[in-house]
Amino acid sequence: MSSRRAKEWKEKFPDSYCDAYISFCLPKLLNPLIRVHLISWNPLENFTELEEMPWFRAIEEFSDAENVSESKRDDDHDDEVLPRVIEKTILPKITAFVKSVWDPLSTSQTKNLVQLCNNIFVKQTLSKNESSRAREDLMNTVVLRMKKSVEEDVFIPLYPKSTVEDKSSLRSKFQERRFWSAVKLLSNVVLWDGIVQEDKVRDLGLSKLLNRYLLLNILNTPPGPDNIQKCKKVVACLPERWFQDLRGGSTLPELLNFSQHLLQCAHALHKDNHSDETKEILLLLVKIGALHIVEDFIEEHKLEHLKAMTGK
Structure with a gap:
């Protein structure tokens, strides 16, 4: 995976690595690779912890401060790679599921979705620049989908x-x-x-x-x-x-x-x-x-x- 090669680069040439701003480029480079891993992922039907996924563990290991070079510089932003991946890849995918697949009348789907969102927002530290927008888009979509369900799915005859x-x-x-x-x-x-x-x-x-x-x-x-x-x-x-x-x-x-x-x-x-x-x-x-x-x-x-x- 790209993160593995980036890790090798950082270990061998830390100054060159930081000067190239790799930590800012990695989320975009990893996006298509992670999307391939998530082709069969349906968070509504089968709840799976993100931490259990191979791509997550690979990025987490790469971002782990304990495993980076001792010569870590102040402008090293590798700890932001995972939050940025979640914001740029995972949250938009969840938003798409909410908009097109989620049935608010399904308790099992709703519980899986709530558990996933809760785990992401509680466990993962989203970057300050992007999290508000990515999370806001997801939450707005959730509210709109529930509102649509209330307006279109509820009918109690008198x-x-x-x-x-x-x-x-x-x-x-x-x-x-x-x-x-x-x-x-x-x-x-x-x-x-x-x-x-x-x-x-x-x-x-x-x-x-x-x-x-x-x-x-x-x-x-x-x-x-x-x-x-x-x-x-x-x-x-x-x-x-x-x-x-x-x-x-x-x-x-x-x-x-x-x-x-x-x-x-x-x-x-x-x-x-x-x-x-x-x-x-x-x-x-x-x-x-x-x-x-x-x-x-x-x-x-x-x-x-x-x-x-x-x-x-």
Whole structure:
């Protein structure tokens, strides 16, 4: 490989090597060779650590400071070869997969992609000049692809309640399938939290997906086991860290309508003496940080035995 010959050159003629700025040329020289190695690589189907690939190990060995000549000069930039290769070759290839191949509704594909991106951004030190542009292109493509999926793949029909009361009816089954498909997409969107900017994840997952589609179905589901199950799954999708630093006992702005629905369910269930189900709903409100709602409900209905769930 080119890196091996460059290493030999550096060991024998270090001054000539540095004067030729080889470390800046290598990423472009290696690009077509690495692309050949990656012809059969599909990061969506089979997750493979970059560190396990032969080309990666070869460049890593070449860039390793412990293996370079003792006469290393201040203008030696070999440690930037690997980050530049990742930026100029790997990230654009991943971006192409995201744009043309990735299905945001596929949990396995999304998990593989998230794991790969997380490993690259956490383990690899991308060069300051290029990383922001390469990473930004990838993240923008991820967001656009998820937005397209929300707009084109999500469809939850609203039927009159009388036509879906029979759970075995075709309309009811179809509506449920579409609902749970949208919940799956919500779960996959939220997997990007910590990699994609939080405000963009919340906009896609909560403002667009939950409030625009899922909540309409939940509002048309009578209070009871089915409604509770749907609400539980929605809350289970949401990262706990979103609610760790909330102040004032209020939930996220995007969850105000959802929290009001939970409150209405709690009132209806309490009125029908379903104490266990009422407690389940209140616990969901606690999980999303709507503590004031829970405290007011407990005080209104004199449920002092439930005060402990608010942490007070």
